[in-house]
Amino acid sequence: MPRVVVDVMLKPEILDPQGQAVANALPRLGVSDVASVRIGRRIEIDFTGEPDLDRAREIADKLLANPVIEDFTVRLVETDETADARS
Amino acid sequence: MTTHPDPVRDTPEAYSAPAQPTEPLAQPTAPAAAPARPATADWTDGVDTVPRAGGTPGELQPYTELGLRDDEYDRIRQILGRRPTQSELAMYSIMWSEHCSYKSSKVHLRQFGEKAPHSDRLLAGIGENAGVVQVSDELAVTFKVESHNHPSFVEPYQGAATGVGGIVRDILAMGARPIAVMDPLRFGAADHPDTARVLTGVVAGVGGYGNCLGLPNIGGELVFDPSYQGNPLLNALCLGVLPVSRLQNKAAAGPGNVVVLMGAKTGRDGIGGVSVLASATFDEGSEARRPAVQVGDPFTEKLLIEACLELYDGQLVVGIQDLGGAGLTCALTETAAAAGTGMRVWLERVPLREPSMDPHEILASESQERMLLVVEPEKLDAVLKTAEKWGVLATAIGEVTAPEPDGRPGRLLITWQDHLVVDVPPGSLVDDGPVYARPMREPADLILLQADRAETLPRPADPEALRETVLRMIASPNLADKTWVTEQYDRYVLGNTVLAQPEDGGVIRIDERTGLGVALSLDGNGRYARLDPYNGTKLALAEAYRNVAVTGATPIAVTNCLNFGSPEDPGVMWQFAEAVRGLADGCLELGIPVTGGNVSFYNQTGAAPIHPTPVVGVLGVLDNVADRVPMGFVPRPGGDHDQLYLLGETNVELSGSEWAWVTHEHLGGIPPQVDLLREKALAELLAEAARVGHLASAHDLSDGGLAQSLVESCLRRGVGARIAVPEQFAGGSMPFVYLFSESATRALVSVPRGHDKAFAALCAERGVPFELIGVTDPTGGALEVHGQFRIGLDELRTAHTETLPRLFGGAAAVEVPAPAAGVAGAVEGVPLPGTPAEPVDASEVLSEPIASAGPSPQTGAVDPVGSEQPGESSESDPGAAEPSPDER
Amino acid sequence: MTARVGVVTFPGSLDDGDAARAVRIAGAEPVRLWHGDPDLHGVDAVVLPGGFSYGDYLRCGAIARFAPVMETLVDAARGGLPVLGICNGFQILCEAHLLPGALTRNQHLHFRNRDQVLRVESAGTAWTNAFQPGQEILIPVKNGEGCYVADAATLDQLEAEGRVVARYVGGNPNGSLRDIAAITNSAGNVVGIMPHPEHAVEALTGPSLDGLGFFTSVLKHLVGAPA
Numbered sequence A: 001m002p003r004v005v006v007d008v009m010l011k012p013e014i015l016d017p018q019g020q021a022v023a024n025a026l027p028r029l030g031v032s033d034v035a036s037v038r039i040g041r042r043i044e045i046d047f048t049g050e051p052d053l054d055r056a057r058e059i060a061d062k063l064l065a066n067p068v069i070e071d072f073t074v075r076l077v078e079t080d081e082t083a084d085a086r087s
Numbered sequence B: 001m002t003t004h005p006d007p008v009r010d011t012p013e014a015y016s017a018p019a020q021p022t023e024p025l026a027q028p029t030a031p032a033a034a035p036a037r038p039a040t041a042d043w044t045d046g047v048d049t050v051p052r053a054g055g056t057p058g059e060l061q062p063y064t065e066l067g068l069r070d071d072e073y074d075r076i077r078q079i080l081g082r083r084p085t086q087s088e089l090a091m092y093s094i095m096w097s098e099h100c101s102y103k104s105s106k107v108h109l110r111q112f113g114e115k116a117p118h119s120d121r122l123l124a125g126i127g128e129n130a131g132v133v134q135v136s137d138e139l140a141v142t143f144k145v146e147s148h149n150h151p152s153f154v155e156p157y158q159g160a161a162t163g164v165g166g167i168v169r170d171i172l173a174m175g176a177r178p179i180a181v182m183d184p185l186r187f188g189a190a191d192h193p194d195t196a197r198v199l200t201g202v203v204a205g206v207g208g209y210g211n212c213l214g215l216p217n218i219g220g221e222l223v224f225d226p227s228y229q230g231n232p233l234l235n236a237l238c239l240g241v242l243p244v245s246r247l248q249n250k251a252a253a254g255p256g257n258v259v260v261l262m263g264a265k266t267g268r269d270g271i272g273g274v275s276v277l278a279s280a281t282f283d284e285g286s287e288a289r290r291p292a293v294q295v296g297d298p299f300t301e302k303l304l305i306e307a308c309l310e311l312y313d314g315q316l317v318v319g320i321q322d323l324g325g326a327g328l329t330c331a332l333t334e335t336a337a338a339a340g341t342g343m344r345v346w347l348e349r350v351p352l353r354e355p356s357m358d359p360h361e362i363l364a365s366e367s368q369e370r371m372l373l374v375v376e377p378e379k380l381d382a383v384l385k386t387a388e389k390w391g392v393l394a395t396a397i398g399e400v401t402a403p404e405p406d407g408r409p410g411r412l413l414i415t416w417q418d419h420l421v422v423d424v425p426p427g428s429l430v431d432d433g434p435v436y437a438r439p440m441r442e443p444a445d446l447i448l449l450q451a452d453r454a455e456t457l458p459r460p461a462d463p464e465a466l467r468e469t470v471l472r473m474i475a476s477p478n479l480a481d482k483t484w485v486t487e488q489y490d491r492y493v494l495g496n497t498v499l500a501q502p503e504d505g506g507v508i509r510i511d512e513r514t515g516l517g518v519a520l521s522l523d524g525n526g527r528y529a530r531l532d533p534y535n536g537t538k539l540a541l542a543e544a545y546r547n548v549a550v551t552g553a554t555p556i557a558v559t560n561c562l563n564f565g566s567p568e569d570p571g572v573m574w575q576f577a578e579a580v581r582g583l584a585d586g587c588l589e590l591g592i593p594v595t596g597g598n599v600s601f602y603n604q605t606g607a608a609p610i611h612p613t614p615v616v617g618v619l620g621v622l623d624n625v626a627d628r629v630p631m632g633f634v635p636r637p638g639g640d641h642d643q644l645y646l647l648g649e650t651n652v653e654l655s656g657s658e659w660a661w662v663t664h665e666h667l668g669g670i671p672p673q674v675d676l677l678r679e680k681a682l683a684e685l686l687a688e689a690a691r692v693g694h695l696a697s698a699h700d701l702s703d704g705g706l707a708q709s710l711v712e713s714c715l716r717r718g719v720g721a722r723i724a725v726p727e728q729f730a731g732g733s734m735p736f737v738y739l740f741s742e743s744a745t746r747a748l749v750s751v752p753r754g755h756d757k758a759f760a761a762l763c764a765e766r767g768v769p770f771e772l773i774g775v776t777d778p779t780g781g782a783l784e785v786h787g788q789f790r791i792g793l794d795e796l797r798t799a800h801t802e803t804l805p806r807l808f809g810g811a812a813a814v815e816v817p818a819p820a821a822g823v824a825g826a827v828e829g830v831p832l833p834g835t836p837a838e839p840v841d842a843s844e845v846l847s848e849p850i851a852s853a854g855p856s857p858q859t860g861a862v863d864p865v866g867s868e869q870p871g872e873s874s875e876s877d878p879g880a881a882e883p884s885p886d887e888r
Numbered sequence C: 001m002t003a004r005v006g007v008v009t010f011p012g013s014l015d016d017g018d019a020a021r022a023v024r025i026a027g028a029e030p031v032r033l034w035h036g037d038p039d040l041h042g043v044d045a046v047v048l049p050g051g052f053s054y055g056d057y058l059r060c061g062a063i064a065r066f067a068p069v070m071e072t073l074v075d076a077a078r079g080g081l082p083v084l085g086i087c088n089g090f091q092i093l094c095e096a097h098l099l100p101g102a103l104t105r106n107q108h109l110h111f112r113n114r115d116q117v118l119r120v121e122s123a124g125t126a127w128t129n130a131f132q133p134g135q136e137i138l139i140p141v142k143n144g145e146g147c148y149v150a151d152a153a154t155l156d157q158l159e160a161e162g163r164v165v166a167r168y169v170g171g172n173p174n175g176s177l178r179d180i181a182a183i184t185n186s187a188g189n190v191v192g193i194m195p196h197p198e199h200a201v202e203a204l205t206g207p208s209l210d211g212l213g214f215f216t217s218v219l220k221h222l223v224g225a226p227a
Helices: A016-029 A053-064 A078-087 B012-016 B022-026 B051-057 B072-080 B086-095 B106-114 B149-154 B156-173 B193-213 B297-315 B325-337 B359-364 B375-390 B427-428 B447-450 B463-475 B524-530 B535-547 B569-588 B658-664 B676-691 B706-718 B734-741 B756-766 B793-801 B803-808 B825-830 B842-847 C014-026 C069-077 C087-093 C151-158 C212-224
Strands: A002-011 A043-044 A070-077 B120-123 B131-134 B138-147 B177-187 B217-224 B233-243 B260-264 B317-324 B342-346 B370-375 B393-401 B412-416 B419-424 B497-499 B506-509 B517-523 B554-563 B594-600 B611-623 B642-647 B695-698 B720-723 B747-752 B770-777 B782-785 B789-792 C004-009 C031-035 C045-048 C084-085 C103-104 C110-122 C136-143 C147-149 C164-169 C180-184 C191-192
Touching: A016 B297, A053 A070, A053 B676, A070 B842, A078 B297, B022 C136, B051 B419, B051 C180, B072 B086, B072 B419, B086 B419, B086 B427, B106 B569, B106 B594, B120 B747, B131 B463, B131 B554, B131 B594, B131 C031, B138 B517, B138 B594, B138 B611, B138 C151, B138 C164, B149 B156, B149 B193, B149 B233, B156 B177, B156 B193, B156 B233, B156 B297, B156 B770, B177 B193, B177 B297, B177 B611, B193 B217, B193 B233, B193 B297, B193 B658, B193 B803, B217 B506, B217 B517, B217 B793, B233 B517, B260 B297, B260 B325, B260 B720, B297 B370, B297 B375, B317 B325, B325 B342, B325 B370, B325 B412, B325 B427, B325 B676, B342 B793, B359 B412, B359 B419, B359 C191, B370 B375, B370 B393, B370 B594, B375 B393, B419 B676, B419 B803, B447 B524, B447 B569, B463 B658, B463 B706, B463 B734, B463 B789, B497 C069, B517 B535, B524 B535, B524 B569, B524 B611, B524 C147, B535 B554, B535 B569, B535 B611, B535 B676, B535 B695, B554 B569, B554 B676, B569 B594, B569 B611, B676 B756, B706 B720, B706 B734, B706 B747, B706 B782, B706 B793, B747 B782, B756 B770, B789 B793, B793 B803, B793 C031, C004 C014, C014 C031, C045 C069, C069 C084, C084 C087, C087 C103, C110 C180, C136 C164, C147 C180, C151 C180, C164 C191
Parallel strands: B177 B217, B342 B412, B554 B594, B720 B782, C004 C031, C004 C045, C045 C084, C084 C191
Antiparallel strands: A002 A043, A002 A070, B120 B131, B131 B138, B138 B233, B177 B233, B260 B370, B260 B393, B317 B370, B342 B393, B412 B419, B497 B506, B506 B517, B517 B611, B554 B611, B642 B747, B642 B770, B695 B747, B720 B770, B782 B789, C103 C147, C110 C136, C110 C164, C164 C180, C180 C191
């Protein structure tokens, strides 16, 4: 059964102190070729029946993302793919 | 984490001899004066330059959309002798806005200066980033409160967080280390669905920023009223301390000095206001990239604080200014105007978060965590090194230039990639803004409102009803325990917090060697101000003053945050004028100066303004914080107790009260009388009594009256009390009046036995009315009003603490330390009203000679509780009033 | 000779001054250490103070763990140097794998500051030998991410080896598993504690003087330790 994945990111023009802190720490690990890091949230939604993208979009708009400062994308992912991504 | 590569540093020769666009400088007001580049109607590399503006006088500009009036725009053209460039128009629209120019309030605020009592302590006053008050030979403190109301409604967390961040930078700019914050908060009805959204976000934002910055939150207010439903108020105060010799100022003095921007990169934060200024490229989606919300980064601010303090201590800066609401525009113009110098700025040197920003966007950006420094060229390296140590960016973006040869102030010249985009006299933006004496009219409904008095409402008139009223009132949102909120704030960090919420005032130690400390309180009452803005403001001042006094501190200075509706509404303008007059008169009567403040207009939803809400902050000094007086009754071993005195006079004053609102949803009549000379006498008495150790506890009486203060003092450390209502309040609903009237100038104190005679004599000597009303009861576990009711402390605690968790969630998560017995158990254990377990003879209390407000000798006085230890006891040692660490 | 106790300042450390004050009140000499300096300057013990090192972005303590001072400190701690991590310091010790488990967001999702009763479970560590086992103490807790978690096997091992140093009593303020407030390594020289003993060392500013015991303990430990 496919699963709906919602990715929530701060809008590009919004300051991301978290990503900035990570980017600043990378040189200490010997990584010097990273220009910027931005951090967001991934939310996985499993519907009881068929995955409903419109419904997921509604959930994201109302609850998961704060439209004042965040954008989101909604996509379908095969569940085994999610498992792969995790491993 | 490295310092941004700096063109000035990298190419010093280019820096020392900048290519000055001299033509416009020489003849600034002549539009036709040979422009540096040929004037054409075309955009030059996408920017509207000064030469172009000179050549296109007829080009239409969106000044109305920017909030400028026709006459204001004409005035700008007159000042410049041409139309402004886009960048200049953005700058004038920001600096001449109500927020920055105080154009509607200026004519009234003058009173704070004109009526100011003389003070030797004031090192910096109104007009500086924050007022600075000297508190010892070596030390000074600075404090200020500001509003961040609108942003906190749009995005509660970030609005509140950046509100805290902004006021902290104001304090930092004075040379002080920020050492505490406070936050008066006002929201709509507690049970309105949107209130939960705004409140939880605002509280998390205040905590998130302040906690991460390492500043203890020591107090504030939490008020619910429907008038704030669409317009919550977030006011934030910061307190700082500095050696007197480290006082900084904002003047960009010394031509040739370097202008350095330190802190976060500049992004498109909060430039919504100037978004009508189209970019030359008119690219698609330009709307999407203009957020109105600023995002705070407390970590960067913490580094900025440490870096600035190191710069001050190394005497590395000549002048400093924080970047606040008006960003670079305000910082550049204010620093230059303060010194009368000019300034030359290369705008492309400003480190950007988004490379595509236009000059006017860079100038208008409200990106947080930035400071502007003025540095002598030979100290630039040291400054950049300090910034690098703390991992903050620091970039030389310009230099201070000389005043005009004829002695007139210098000009501010800003280039963007070699194009001159700004050429203005900085003072014209800062000091020459419009000033309006707006029409004022008393609101038409005020007479009817004042005639509708709460004193005529039905009141509880029997013990059963009174008992229920007590429980209902202490559970009402405005009077309920605020732990759900204050638990989200760190009050311990820095290790100098001596008193914090829920105490009346916050007390902070500022010198560990001497014990020197300061006390602070912030208060306001929108209902009182709605009924009578003049006296309502005086009442706010009186309450803050009293809250500082009950800690044992001596009040010395005042700040304020004036939250009002639209100044274009004559009714609101009248309220504002009355409030300012009340505060200025009040400060004169109390003999303490207003050191600074903030005005927030346009707080309204549609045509409906909020209640006029002047929030007044009072700062006091404690020579030794060991003398501080807490609000809670003190546990005593072996069944001993303290005596309870009510200081001040109680009158039938219920209009505007919390009771009228909670039980009748009534707002009408005139607020309680206020007499500031008596307030002063009470404060002086409390300070003296604290100093000599007469007071075990002291608690201000205000919202909710005596009943509220009694309950709070009992619950603070779990010590009960037994009181009797005086004879003149016996019968009918008079006991209710005694417990719930909100008469001003009153305090509830507990006095250790052995101190009572001396304390009574002191009251008499100072002319402060006092009445012995009962005793603390460390073993009884209840609050008892003789002949009326007895309520177990567990029942009181449950009623008092359950409200906010129930309203705002986490009732399960917020485990209030479980009382020994639950509600049911407590009720079972409480005798029926009117049948107190240990009867107290009220007549004995009332016949107590000391209660008759005279200094008559107390020999033969009847101990109201018939204790076996009359007179002296081991508790006569003032130190005994000191809670042992384990008890606290 | 006065013991010298180092207090590390990371960017974003907040309670470093308080920790240094507590060390002083306990009778030792506080030595300020800087995150960027790997030299421990010969101190006899180290306190990693509370705060939000590097803003606590990403995960609390995740970035501080890579600070130059930590490279030296981790080796020294493995060699027996007494180290006390308070709050953010505890998080850093876990991220640095000197202590097992992790600290996650409070179960109720709020930052919480309150005076908290703890029961000292182990008085056998370098930082708790001044207490009696089972003694209840009152010190402030204040954190947003103080919920101690570890897998069941790790928790069982901690319990079995007597490495749970303190537990919350009278209400768990953050949802920590088994009410754990403080743990130690197997040698007993490294202790991580979520509440703040450094805020309970003065009658005027703290809820008790109970916090002082952690700092006097290490002095006692140092006197008894072989030179």
